[in-house]
Each structure stands twice: as structure tokens, then as C-alpha cells.
Amino acid sequence: xxxxxxxxxxxxxxxxxxxNVARAKTxxxxxxxxxxxxxxxxxxxxxxxxAFQESQFETLGSIxxxxxxxxxxxxxxxxxxxxxxxRIDRVSGQAEIVPLKxxxxxxxxxxxxxxxATLYGVEEPSALYEVSEGSIPQNWRKGVLVGSxxxxxxxxxxxxxxxxxRTVTExxxxxxxxxxxxxxxxxxxxxxxxxxxxxxxFVLPPGEFDDDVFAQVIVRxxxxxxxxxxxxxxxxxxxxxRQIVAVFERGDIAEQIDEAFRLIxxxxxxxxxxSLVVAGVSIANVMLMSAIERREEIxxxxxxxxxxxxxxxxxxxxxxxxxxVGSLLGGAVTLGIVAVINDVLLGDPFAFPPGSLxxxxxxxxxxxxxxxxxxxxxxxTAARERPVEALRG
Amino acid sequence: MAGPDDADSxxxxxxxxxxxxxxVKEYVTGGETVRALRGIDFRVDPGEFVAIVGPSGSGxxxxxxxxxxxxxxxxxxxxxxxxxxxxxxxxxxxxxxKETIGFVFQSFHLIPTLTAVENVEVPRLLDRTPxxxxxxxxxxxxxxxxxxxxxxxxxxxxxGQKQRVAIARALVNEPRLLLADEPxxxxxRDTGDQILAEFDEITDEGVAVVTVTHDxxxxxxxxxxxxxxxxxxxxxxxxxxx
Ligand SMILES: Nc1ncnc2c1ncn2[C@@H]1O[C@H](COP(=O)(O)OP(=O)(O)OP(=O)(O)O)[C@@H](O)[C@H]1O
Ligand SMILES: [Mg+2]
Numbered sequence: 001x002x003x004x005x006x007x008x009x010x011x012x013x014x015x016x017x018x019x020n021v022a023r024a025k026t027x028x029x030x031x032x033x034x035x036x037x038x039x040x041x042x043x044x045x046x047x048x049x050x051a052f053q054e055s056q057f058e059t060l061g062s063i064x065x066x067x068x069x070x071x072x073x074x075x076x077x078x079x080x081x082x083x084x085x086x087r088i089d090r091v092s093g094q095a096e097i098v099p100l101k102x103x104x105x106x107x108x109x110x111x112x113x114x115x116x117a118t119l120y121g122v123e124e125p126s127a128l129y130e131v132s133e134g135s136i137p138q139n140w141r142k143g144v145l146v147g148s149x150x151x152x153x154x155x156x157x158x159x160x161x162x163x164x165x166r167t168v169t170e171x172x173x174x175x176x177x178x179x180x181x182x183x184x185x186x187x188x189x190x191x192x193x194x195x196x197x198x199x200x201x202f203v204l205p206p207g208e209f210d211d212d213v214f215a216q217v218i219v220r221x222x223x224x225x226x227x228x229x230x231x232x233x234x235x236x237x238x239x240x241x242r243q244i245v246a247v248f249e250r251g252d253i254a255e256q257i258d259e260a261f262r263l264i265x266x267x268x269x270x271x272x273x274x275s276l277v278v279a280g281v282s283i284a285n286v287m288l289m290s291a292i293e294r295r296e297e298i299x300x301x302x303x304x305x306x307x308x309x310x311x312x313x314x315x316x317x318x319x320x321x322x323x324x325v326g327s328l329l330g331g332a333v334t335l336g337i338v339a340v341i342n343d344v345l346l347g348d349p350f351a352f353p354p355g356s357l358x359x360x361x362x363x364x365x366x367x368x369x370x371x372x373x374x375x376x377x378x379x380x381t382a383a384r385e386r387p388v389e390a391l392r393g
Numbered sequence: 394m395a396g397p398d399d400a401d402s403x404x405x406x407x408x409x410x411x412x413x414x415x416x417v418k419e420y421v422t423g424g425e426t427v428r429a430l431r432g433i434d435f436r437v438d439p440g441e442f443v444a445i446v447g448p449s450g451s452g453x454x455x456x457x458x459x460x461x462x463x464x465x466x467x468x469x470x471x472x473x474x475x476x477x478x479x480x481x482x483x484x485x486x487x488x489x490x491k492e493t494i495g496f497v498f499q500s501f502h503l504i505p506t507l508t509a510v511e512n513v514e515v516p517r518l519l520d521r522t523p524x525x526x527x528x529x530x531x532x533x534x535x536x537x538x539x540x541x542x543x544x545x546x547x548x549x550x551x552x553g554q555k556q557r558v559a560i561a562r563a564l565v566n567e568p569r570l571l572l573a574d575e576p577x578x579x580x581x582r583d584t585g586d587q588i589l590a591e592f593d594e595i596t597d598e599g600v601a602v603v604t605v606t607h608d609x610x611x612x613x614x615x616x617x618x619x620x621x622x623x624x625x626x627x628x629x630x631x632x633x634x635x
Contacts, residue, residue, distance in 0.1 A: 012518035019506035300502045303463060304516040305491020305566070307484055388463045391498065 013310075017318035020290060021325075028322060031286040035326025036333060038276035039367040043334030045272040046359025047352070048341045049265035054353040055345035056261070065224055066195055066250050067231045069217040072243035080214040080245070084238075088217050088245075091237045092230050095221045098127050100196055101206055102215035105166035107154060108178060117150055118201040119166065121209040128218070129198055134158030134185035143184035145203035151186040158183055164202065169210060195250075224255070269359065273366070279326075280370035287319050287378035298382050299390025308383040315379030316372060323371025327364040334360050408475060410493070410570045410601050411460055412436035416469035418455050429455040431624040432469065439569065442596045443603045444612040447621035453605040454574055456621065460603055461494050461572045462486045491516065495563030497573035497604075501555045503547040503562075509554075510534060510543040513561045526565075533561035537591060553584030560591055564600075571595060573604040577611055589614050 021028045069088055071079050080088075085099045101121030106113045122128060125136050125145055134157075137143060144164075146156045156162055165178040187198045195218050219234070221227040231247045238244040291298070298311055306314075338356065339349035346353070418430040429452040437443060437460070445453050458464040459471055462478055471478045473489060481489065503512045513530035520526060534543055537557040547555055556576060563571055571592075577585035589611060592602045596616075604611065612618050620627040 012521070015511075015518070016504075016506070023506045296502055297504050300496075300498070300504070301515070302487065303461070303490065303496050304562070305487055306519065307487050310519055386464075388458050391463075391502070 011317075013314045013317040014321065016314050017321045020294070020318055021321055024290065024293075027286055027289065031283055031322045032326040032329065034279040034282040035276075035323055035367050035371060036330040038272075038279035038370065039327050039330025039363040040334050040337065041272035041275040041363075042269055042366060043272075043331065043360040043363030044337045044341070045268045046265065046362065047334065047338040047356040049261070049268055050353050050356040050359065051338065051341050051345045051351075053261040053265065056257075065221045065227050067219045067221070067227050067234075068195060068248040068250070069219065069234055070215070070246045070248065072239065072246045074242035075244050080217060081212050082214070084245070085214055085217055087237060088219065088234060091233050092219050092221075095219045095226070095230055096127065098122065098124070098218040098220065099206075099214045100216050100218060101209040101213060103166055103209060105164040105202070107150075108163040108165050109154065113165070114154070117164075119164070119208075120196055120198065120201050120203045121206040122196075122203055123206050125203050127220075128196055129190070129203065130188040131185045132188040134183070136185055140205050141207060142181075142205065144181040145185045145187055145198070146183050147187050147198040147201045147203075148189040149199040150202065151183075156183050156186065158185055162202070272363070276363075276366050276370045279367070280374040283319055283322060283371045283374035284378060286322070287315060287375050288381070290318065291315065291378045291382035294382070295385065295390045298385065299387040302385075302387035303391065311383035312376075312379040315382055316375045319371045319375025319379070320368065323368040326371070327367035330367055331360055331364045334363060407438050409436040409438050409472075411471070411473050413459065413466070413472070414470045416456075416459060416466045416471060418452070418459065418464070419467040428624055430459070430466070433621075433624070433626050435460075435619070435626075437570065437601045437603055439601050440596050440599045441601045441603075442592060442614070442616045443601070443619060444615035444617070445603065445605045445619045445621060446607070446612050447627075451621045452624045453621055457572050457574055457603065457605055460570070461496060462490050491566060493569045495566065495568035495571045497556070497559050497563045497571065497576045499575040499578050501547070501552075501559045503555055503558055505547050508544045508546055509539060509550065509558045512547065512558055513565050515562060516566050529565055530561070533564055534558070537561050538587070553580050553587065556580060556584070556588060557591070560588065564595065569600060571600055571602045573602065575605055575607065577606065577608055582610075585611065 069080070071077065080099075085097070089097050099122075103119045103121075105117055105119050107115050107117055123140075125140065129145065131145075132148065133151075136145065144162060146154075146162070150156065154162065160183045161180050162183060163178060163180045165176060167174055168177050169175075170177075181202075181204070187203070190197050190199055196216075219227070219230055221230055228249060231249050234245065235247055301311060301314075302308075338352070338360065342351050342356075343349040413433065413435045415432045415434065416430055417428065417432050420427045420429055433456070435456075445456060447453050455464070459466055462473065462481070465471075465479060473493065478486065478489075504515060507515065510527065510530050513533055514526045517526040517529070531540075531543060534540060534557075537560060539554060539557055539561070542550060542554060547558070550558065556579075560573075560576070563573075573592075576588055580588070585608065592604070593614070596602050604615070606612055
């Protein structure tokens with residue numbers, strides 16, 4: 001007898017299970033197919049959800065460790081002053097702070113207004129923005145940086161000129177001032193939720209703005225926890241009964257988004273799990289049919305000395321075999337599907353985000369467990385049958 | 394197998410493989426009670442070839458089930474090797490079946506997914522001695538003249554060949570008692586003769602053979618004929634075959 005025969009000889013229950021599975025080919029194939037679908041449902045939905053989440057975070061931008069400080073509703077100035085910025089800087093300790101000035105302007109093309117845009121005034125633009133074309137001058141005193149959307153709209157490139165008209169206060173008087181700037185850099189497209197999103201804005205040196213007027217201060221910590229502590233500290237420092245500053249914590253949002261994604265994913269995986277329950281029912285059905293069909297055969301086994309538990313083992317081996325085959329095929333199909341999802345959402349078929357493969361494994365494990373559980377009742381039914389009755393035919 | 398009046402012949406030297414005293418078997422179906430065995434005595438000694446004959450419905454299969462520990466009597470005593478089978482639980486009875494009894498069923502009951510040799514191995518598959526089992530199964534199949542058909546599936550075998558595979562299967566655990574329910578029922582005379590010859594050979598080795606039969610010629614080659622009528626053993630020597 002050859003090696004394979006001996007191997008099967010060591011697992012007699014599986015020998016019979018394998019032959020039985022092979023006997024009713026169509027039925028076994030259908031049982032394997034439902035398991036496969038269940039495994040794919042769990043694996044692909046779970047892993048796909050993780051990929052989706054990952055892709056959303058990519059467009060949402062880096063969230064979490066940044067907080068924003070604005071003037072509060074009880075702030076008489078209506079804006080933050082240089083003194084406020086200094087206090088925030090002291091209170092924030094290690095964290096890097098980026099004071100931001102802000103104004104609105106009209107874009108003038110060929111002598112008339114072509115549209116409006118936001119102007120940001122930042123001391124160190126490189127702390128907030130990435131450049132896609134051109135560069136930010138070392139000595140940042142003049143010139144303008146253009147957000148990607150505006151650059152496209154007005155066809156601006158490094159070296160182009162742009163005319164902006166805005167309202168400024170000069171010697172206590174409000175005047176309209178029109179000025180021409182040279183574009184030194186075009187900024188990279190920023191994520192939806194990025195702070196001081198530059199896509200529709202021009203970034204100017206802070207000298208171009210009123211001295212003592214800051215729209216917001218961005219405090220960048222290392223992580224969400226520190227950010228949260230800093231936020232508390234700032235609120236304690238400025239706000240007594242009156243709200244002098246408003247602190248906008250992005251960590252909260254990040255957590256909420258994260259949690260929302262997790263819940264949605266769990267819900268979807270739950271739906272996927274239902275398909276495994278259906279698969280389990282189908283396996284149970286197949287096994288019951290198998291048990292009825294083999295009633296006599298099982299009677300013979302009992303007659304020649306197989307214990308009830310031996311019969312249970314043989315039937316469970318059969319259910320497990322179906323489950324294992326279904327789960328392996330299902331796992332392979334799932335990996336294929338997830339690779340496609342990864343490719344579409346993340347631009348790389350093999351960019352499995354953390355936790356993604358976990359769902360595939362969970363799907364496969366559940367596939368086997370569902371089959372095993374589904375086999376228990378039919379197996380016990382078959383084993384309990386009295387051999388005399390079974391052999392009467 | 395002995396009638397009630399054989400009770401005083403108990404001084405035979407050998408101990409019976411299986412014996413029964415005042416065995417009653419009743420089936421209750423739909424509130425009605427069928428008395429399949431109405432209090433019979435029997436004993437089977439090693440090496441005996443006993444034929445059970447009788448009309449349809451007389452309780453032959455029921456009796457065989459008692460002998461094979463597949464069923465327990467409603468009342469009365471059945472002893473296997475001197476032990477009351479009533480005291481065995483299901484697991485114990487199953488173990489005793491494996492150790493001492495071989496079955497040959499009327500409709501063969503071979504497992505269609507297994508080859509001839511695998512079918513013969515079935516009773517020993519769970520022993521996890523694949524090599525020894527394979528050797529024993531091969532030997533047995535050669536002995537019943539099927540050495541060339543080891544790897545054939547049941548549907549590739551003739552009725553007589555299937556029955557010989559079934560006999561080989563019944564012998565693979567080296568039983569002390571071989572029970573056959575109409576083993577020649579579906580077979581032609583020649584094939585039936587082959588099987589009878591096989592039984593002869595087995596009994597020479599000390600294995601007791603009990604067979605239910607409708608065939609006169611099977612009864613004639615038996616050491617002893619038990620005539621069952623309506624659940625009781627008829628004492629007259631004339632066998633009434635169905
Ligand atoms: N499981 C059962 N439930 C109810 N009645 C049964 C059962 N098994 C047997 N009987 C009845 O017991 C009686 C004896 O049946 P048994 O099968 O022993 O007869 P038999 O002698 O083997 O007949 P045959 O030659 O037709 O096989 C019959 O009347 C039968 O209807
Ligand atoms: Mg019968």
C-alpha cells in the first residue's frame with residue numbers, strides 16, 4: 001500500500017469522509033460553494049471596509065494631533081492678538097504653534113474681478129503646506145503661494161503674476177488696496193479636513209496683514225492625548241466664566257470618525273456573518289441528507305462494532321472537510337477580491353492595511369466552525385439510530 | 394440451536410458461544426403488540442453450522458438480531474460467553490459485536506464508496522493498524538477467490554462476488570460467531586454452493602455459523618436445523634422452508 005493510503009489509514013474517519021464527499025459531487029460542490037460565499041462575505045466585507053477606511057483617512061488628511069484656537073464668543077477683540085499667541089505658546093510647552101492670519105480678497109484678471117479667494121498669512125508655510133511646484137523663498141517676505149485649485153482655475157505657475165484687491169486698515173482708515181504679487185510656489189492638493197486648507201487660498205507673508213490680528217493658532221502636538229491635555233490647559237488659562245478663546249480639538253473628531261467606521265464595518269461584517277449562518281444551515285441540510293441516504297451504511301458500521309461516537313466523528317469529519325475546502329477556496333477568492341479593492345481604493349493590490357487580513361482569517365475560521373457546528377445535529381441523529389432499524393431498510 | 398427439550402443436554406463439554414433461555418421479543422407498534430419470539434431456548438456451540446428456517450414473519454431475523462447483540466429481548470436471558478447481555482450498555486454491546494460477531498447481510502450492505510479490500514477493512518479501520526488490516530483483508534479476499542478484485546468498487550462486482558466480500562468483511566475481526574441472514578437469497582445455485590463451502594471451512598476453524606435461509610439445500614448442509622414457526626421452535630424434525 002502506498003504512502004497516501006497509509007496516511008488516510010491513520011485518519012480513517014477522513015478516509016470515509018473524503019469518499020463520501022467525492023461520491024455526492026454536486027451536493028458537496030454546492031455545500032462548498034455556500035461556505036465559500038459565506039467566507040467571502042465576511043472576509044471581503046471586513047477587509048474591504050478596512051481598505052475603505054484607510055482610503056478615507058488618506059483624503060481626510062492627518063487628523064488627531066492638531067488643535068485649533070480661535071477667538072471665543074466673549075472675546076472683545078473678535079480675534080487673537082500677539083499677546084494671546086504668546087500665552088498660547090507658553091501654555092503649549094513642547095508643541096509647535098502656527099499662528100495664522102486670514103483675510104478675503106478679490107482676484108483681478110484683466111482689470112475686473114474674476115472671483116474671490118481666502119488669504120492666509122503664515123510665518124512658516126512649510127510647517128503647514130507641501131509644495132508641488134516652485135519653492136518657498138528662504139527669506140519669506142514677498143511673493144505668494146497658490147493653492148492647487150486656484151492655480152488650476154487661474155492658470156498660475158511659479159513666476160506668474162496675480163493681482164489681488166482687498167480691504168485693509170491704513171492709519172486707522174479702511175481702504176481698498178490692489179496689489180500685484182509674483183507666484184513663487186504652487187501648493188500640493190490638501191486633504192478635505194486639513195487645517196487652513198490652502199486649495200482655494202493664497203498664502204502671503206504675515207507682513208502683508210495687520211500686525212496684531214490673528215485668525216487662529218494651530219497647536220501641533222505629537223499625539224491626540226497630548227493635544228487633548230494642551231487644549232484643556234489653554235482653556236483653563238484663557239477662559240474663566242467668559243469664553244475668550246474657542247478650542248477646536250481634532251482628536252475628538254478623529255476618534256469619532258474612527259469609531260463610526262469601526263461600527264459600520266462591524267455592522268457590514270455582521271451581515272456577512274448571516275451568510276455564514278445560511279451556509280451552516282445548508283451544510284446541516286447536506287449532512288442530514290447524507291445521513292438519511294447512508295442510513296443502512298451507518299447501520300452496518302454500528303453492527304460491525306463502530307461506537308456512536310465513531311459515527312459522530314465520521315460525520316463531523318465530513319462536515320469539517322466540506323468546511324475546510326470551502327474556507328480555503330473562500331480565502332483564496334477573498335484575497336483576490338480584497339486585492340482588487342485595495343488596488344481601486346489604495347492604488348496598490350498588496351497594500352493590505354493593518355487588520356485587513358485578519359478579517360480574511362476570521363472568515364475562514366468561522367467557515368470551518370460553522371460547518372463543524374452544522375454537522376453536529378445530523379451526526380448525532382445518524383449515530384443515535386438503532387442499527388436494527390437502519391438495517392431493516 | 395436447541396429446542397426447549399434440549400435443556401438437559403447442557404452437559405456438553407464446550408461452553409456455548411451464545412445461549413438463550415425463555416427469550417421473548419415483543420414489538421409495540423401503534424398500540425399493538427407483536428410477539429415475534431414467544432419464549433424460546435437456544436444455544437450455539439463453537440464450530441457448529443446451524444440453519445434457521447421457517448415461514449416469513451416467523452421471527453427468524455428477530456432471533457438473529459438477538460444472537461448478534463443488535464437487539465435485546467423483552468424478557469428472558471441471553472448469555473454471550475456466559476455473560477448476561479442485558480447487563481451490557483450500548484457501548485459494551487458494540488464492543489462485544491466487534492470482538493466476537495461477524496455479520497453477513499442479505500443485501501450485502503457493502504459501502505459503495507469503498508473498494509472491495511477497503512470494505513473488508515471497515516470493521517478494523519478504527520484500529521489504526523493500516524498495514525496489518527490491509528494484509529488481513531487481502532488474505533481473506535484471496536481466500537474467497539477475489540484476489541483479483543481487491544480494488545474494485547461494489548458496483549463493479551457481481552452479486553456472488555459482493556456476498557463473498559461481505560463474508561470476508563464478517564471474518565476480518567476473527568469472530569467466534571458468524572451470523573448470516575439469507576446469504577444465498579439473491580444468488581444462483583453455484584454461487585450459493587461456493588458460499589456454503591466457505592461456511593464449511595470456517596466452521597472447521599471453530600467458528601460457529603448461524604444462517605437464516607429459505608433454501609432447502611442450505612438447510613441440508615447444516616449440522617442442525619432450527620424450525621421457527623410463529624415465534625416458537627417447532628420440535629418435529631421436518632424442516633418447513635418458506
Ligand atoms: N421493528 C419491528 N417493529 C414491529 N414489528 C416487527 C419489527 N421487526 C419485526 N417485526 C414483526 O415481528 C415478526 C417477526 O419478524 P422477522 O423479521 O423476525 O420475521 P422473519 O422470520 O425474518 O421473516 P422473513 O422471512 O420475511 O424475513 C413479524 O410479524 C414482523 O412484522
Ligand atoms: Mg427476515
